Amino acid sequence: QVHLVESGGGLVQPGGSLRLACVASGIDVSVKDMGWFRQAPGKQRELVASIIRGGYINYEDSVKGRFTISRDNANNTVYLQMNSLKPEDTAVYYCNDLKMAARNVNWGQGTQVTVSS
DSSP states (O other): OOEEEEEOOEEEOTTOOEEEEEEEESSOGGGSOEEEEEEOTTSOOEEEEEEOTTSOEEEOGGGTTTEEEEEEGGGTEEEEEEOSOOGGGOEEEEEEEHHHHHTTOOOOOOEEEEEOO
16 A cells, blocks of 8 residues: 655745655655645645656746755655745645556645745
8 A cells, every 4th residue: 555654844934945755655666757746725736846767857837946856765755855935835745656646546644835934
């Protein structure tokens, strides 16, 4: 059974940084196409960063140059380094396998990121 646990969120001032972690069990992130998603209040969940087999990485336009996705295969963990945070980055952040996300299954509890002064 797939289990995804996100952590690392919190309250940060604009311009600050956070590093999110997603520890996976039941899947091997090194051979999966993984993504970080976020859902702000009243909005649909959106994909902000993805890393696929072969190491190809893609970012949503609003986070390009500020967010970095990476994975630690030894610890079966996917990270999202977020720098220069803006109030509009405030959301609950989730990770998931892209195929599972498309089927809307296996979501974890997410981690809240709040950017506010």
